[in-house]
Structures are given as structure tokens and as C-alpha cells.
Amino acid sequence: MESIGIQQQFFNHLKSILPSHLSLADAMGDLLNLSADSVYRRIRGEKELSLGELKILCEHFHVSLDQVLQMKNNTIVFHAPEFDQSEHNFGDYLQRMLNQLTYINSFKKKEFLYSAKDIFVIHSFHVKELAAFKIFFWSKSIMNNPDLKDRYFSIRDYPFDDYFLLGQKVIKEYNEMPSSEVWNFETMSSTIHQIEYYRDAGLFKTKEDLHAVVDATDIMLTHIQNQAEKGHKYMYGHGEAGHRMPVKYYIQDLILGNNSALVEIDGKYLSYLNHGVLHYLITSDERFNSRANSSFHTLLSRSTLISQTSEKERSRFFRTLREKVQACKNGSL
Helix, strand or coil: CCCCHHHHHHHHHHHHHHCCCCHHHHHHHHHHHHHHHHHHHCCCCCCCCHHHHHHHHHHHCCCCCHHCCCEEEEECEECCCCCCCCCCCHHHHHHHHHHHHHHCCCCCCEEEEEEECCCCCCHHHHCCCHHHHHHHHHHHHHHHCCHCCCEECCCCCCCCCCHHHHHHHHHHCCCCCEEEEEEECCHHHHHHHHHHHHHCCEECCCCHEEEEEEEHHHHHHHHHHHHHHHCCCCCCCCCCCHHHEEEEEEEECCCCHHHHHHHEEEEEEEEEECCCCCCCEECCCHHHHHHHHHHHHHHHHCCCCCCCCCHHHHHHHHHHHHHHHHHCCCCCC
């Protein structure tokens, strides 16, 4: 392929991943410090990009050349947005999630598909007491935040108000896009084990803190069940008047999910693969996403839809989960 043809293919790819309201020419001008005329000469293929310019564009737009040119190899390129951030700041994690959802919502057509091994992180922020516990657990036990060493969880001591408000913004952004989530009877196991571990290890400051977290988890499940019944998303405590996009919940007991997500944006796809409990690797590789899309829809075909249908299965499913959660109140503290 001639170099100009490769260059035009590269620009076509950049245009396809940019939201419709953004201009590639304006972005290139700012990144490369070029005049509008110089930018358009490159876009039209009248002037070749230098290797330095190509490097700047690839890094900014998270693009791999072998991916764009469809080179025949077994390499899949992933983007890891958290690698240049603090590993102890949970606020950074929430802000990255908010940025990703805002980016997805910048496209006209979008859909979010989630295969749940654990409840989607976003759902932890429906109820403040659950959010506070989750933030404390993730910060202390996963991110190894030194400020929480030898500390006990108390809602009064660690309300994490700023993080909760940021989490509410994340939920609002998520509510702006249609989504499908596949759950199973093990989806709540991780959260239940976290509560039980803190209970048995004496890491709740008081029994009231334990009960508040359990009850908040119960409330979250009831909210999810109500969304499934209505078939659309809305903010907890705000009533259905503020409902947004449709949501489909599925249950299945054949395959355990892996906390991965597949997002469609204007006919293209992004895959989000979970690693390290909280972190994600992202790829726009067409070969990978085509297979991921096929696998996800195969999973849906083997699952039971419980949104706006299957009332008996839906009630039984959430009742079972709530019973498991409430059982966490029993035991030593």
C-alpha cells in the first residue's frame, strides 16, 4: 500500500472513533501546532505525516498502526487508562469511569453490554452507606491505601461524601445510555464475602455499621429489581419521573460472567476487560470485538430476560439474593 493511501486510511480511522461533534482538523491543529491549511494538506494526502507527527496522533487517540492497517498478526492492542494515575486515589478511578461514560454518550448511537461476575461497580453508588463501605474496602484492601491501615470501617468516620457525589454523577451518565446486564446467582457473592470478612475480622467499628451496610445492599438490590420491572433506569430516591434509557437484565446459571463490557458506538465497538479487581483494559480491535460481540449474544440467547417480563423468575432471583445479604447480619463482630 502506498504511503499516502496508508495515511488516508489512518485518518479515516481517526474520524470513525471521534464523536460527531468534534473536528479531526481542529484536534490535529492543536496537537501538532499546525495551521488549518497544513492540517488539510495532510488529511487530503498532499503532504505526508512525519514519524513524529504520527507518534503524537497515535498516542493521543490511543491508536495502534497495525490495528488500523489490519496487519495479519495475532497482536491485539489494549489501552490501560489508569497506568499514569495514583494507585491509591479512588477519586481518580471514579473520574476515569465518568470520563469513559461521557465519551460513550458523546456518540449518537450507543449501547452498553455487561457480563457480571460481580455487581457492576456503578450500582454500589445507588445508596450512600453501601458506597461508603465499598470505597473503604477497595481503598484499604485492594488499593492498599496506607492512610487506612489499622482503621475500622465506620459510616460516621468514613462517609466519603465527595466520592459518593462523584459516583452519583457516574450513575447519571450511565443512565443516559441503553444497557443490558447479565447476572447470575453468584453475582452478589463477592460483595457478601467482603461484608462477611469485615464482620468476622472485626473490621466494622460497630454492629450498627454492619447492619447499615447490609440494609443498604438490600435497598440497592430492590432498586435494581424495580428497574428490571419497569424496564428503564432512574436514580434511586428520585422517582421514575427522572427515568432515562431502557435497561435489560438477564439471569443465567450456565456460565459465570467475567465483569467485561462491550460497548457499541455508532456501529463500532469497544471492549473493556477487567483486571486487578477494579481496572480495565480497552480495545477497539475489530477482530477481537467481533468475536466478543458474538460471544455476548450467544450468552444472551442462553439467558432469561427478567426486564418487563418473567415476573416469577425475577422475584425469586432477587429474593434469593436479598436473603443471602441479610444473612450477613448473623455471626460474630
